[in-house]
Amino acid sequence: MKLINTKTNQLIFTAETSESLANAIRKYFNQILVLAVDEVEIAKNDSPLYDETIAHRIGLIPLKSKKNITEKTQAELKLKVKQEGIIYAEELKGNIEIVYGKIPLTVLTKDQELELTATAKAGKASQHSKFSPGILIYRNLVDIKVDKNCPKEILEICPKNILKQEKISEEDIIKCDMCELCIEICKKQNKDYVKIIPTNELIITVESFGQFKPEEIFKKSVETLKKDLSEFSKEISKIK
Template identity: 60%
Template sequence: MKIINKKNNQITFTAEIEESLANAVRRCVNQVPVLAIDEVEILKNDSPLYDETISHRMGLIPLTMDKPVNEKTVAKLKLSTKKEGMVCSELLVGDVKVVYDKIPITSLKKGQELEIVATAKVGKGIEHARFSPGLMFYRNIIELKIDKDCSKEVVDVCPQKILKTENGKIIVEDNYKCDMCEACVDLCEKQGKDSIKLIPTKELTITLESFGQLSVEEIFKKSIEVLKKDLKEVSKKIK
């Protein structure tokens, strides 16, 4: 396992694991519970958006809490404003914090008002997208076999810029970045050659992205815990 990229809310690493196992973990991401706004009471809405649209937008605002959450966690939030301009998530105040301040909810003109009371609860992404903690995707790492007669033009057509020439030869750098777009293969075919072969290896690059409620490490660990629990249940039933 090797980490190849780590940003705030995203991690990419390589791992030599079965695709079926990676897929099972991926499917468990949406079973990791997170908080989201579940009920919205609109007391006043002079904005141009329907109550339903505002409620839908609020449900998708990622929330976070300082203490650990469980199925019984319930949090209250309020939004009350008469300020002209864009109404953003930062105006939501209560027991939980919004992860991003600048998510637009609606806009108000002078003299207009918006007053909302909301309840957040814990749920899972398999119930509704608003409870989704993030996403995971993976692909096989590609091994490239390049023949000597391959045209040097392939270096320029590669959108990932992973092909280079060194001592007159075409070499591959960071082959885990190859997304199998086949631009290099197509160019060779146009030239009547079969100089590049893309061979999927058993190794995967796995990317996890968090929507902000949990860290990517927490999402990965919790997804594996969910999978382990499910497997335990299955083996109990089989016995």
């Protein structure tokens, strides 16, 4: 495993693993418990949006989830505003933090009011996408070989500008998304000036929607997958 890049909501690394395992970990993002607003009681809504639309928008606001949440974890948020202009998610106040305060909810004009109570519950993305913690994508790390007689027009066709006759750096190789533009043009010329060879390593990108850090999502997914596999294995061993 090798770390390539890490940001607040993104983690990119290479790993010598199979696509099947990476895909299983990706799918298990759907089994991680995440907090999201599940019930909204609207006391007053003078805004141009229907109550249902406001409730739906609030449901999709990412909430900072604690590491050790359980199926019983709940949180409450209240919103009470009487002000002209756009009403943002940051107006929701309670015992849980909003990840992106500047998500617009609705708009109010002079003397209009919005008052509501939102209850957040723990859930999984397999139940509703509002509980999704993020995404995982992966692709093969490739090895790129460029013939020393490769014409300039082929070198220049790469949209990532990574094709060179001299040794291509690891940093550049990682940028190749296997678009195959270089291969297509070589085929037209009946020459294999460029060879793109998939390796047995994957480039894995984890992007968080903000409820957890990307590394936490990855670890939680692996732990949940391990737990389920171990239970499955125990059940299988009971079969005679």
